[in-house]
Amino acid sequence: EDKVVQSPLSLVVHEGDTVTLNCSYEVTNFRSLLWYKQEKKAPTFLFMLTSSGIEKKSGRLSSILDKKELFSILNITATQTGDSAIYLCAVEALAPLVFGKGTRLSVIA
């Protein structure tokens, strides 16, 4: 059975800190890994990664994939209170997306 595990489950940081969120996976026929941000309502798409070692970047967020070690990290630099959310990792394999349970990030002023 395909599995996606995220760590930590929750994290509290101060504004300005840098955080690293982890996602490991065990799937058959990996195709891509995606990161989503979920604030109060629906998840919104952040990144899709398909190749190892190539960093995707959007503002203060960046992500990289390691297909050999089967994990991805999501980095957020200079965190702001608006970054508080649940960050979801999902993997596409033979079936469409299998989601991890998410990391709940709280950024306090």
Next chain:
Amino acid sequence: DAGVIQSPRHEVTEMGQEVTLRCKPISGHDYLFWYRQTMMRGLELLIYFNNNVPIDDSGMPEDRFSAKMPNASFSTLKIQPSEPRDSAVYFCASSPLGSYNEQFFGPGTRLTVL
């Protein structure tokens, strides 16, 4: 574009009642997905459609759950009879052809079964 539209936003019902959740995907999107989210199990894919045809319903938990997509702009998820363990947030998402993993989620329906 208004995005994915779901109704109702909240539903409270009693055990044994029939529940129907509705979704209007983004116009032009070829894929439609139904998910369920709970604290215990996270976000789970229930079923997805391509061009109105169900492709994979292996995530549908039981025969009490059924989903239809009669046309490109409308889908329903029905639970009959409902049980307390069905309480969750149900999301509908859609995506365009060629990038079906870049899914756009609706606001969700929070279902409470008493």
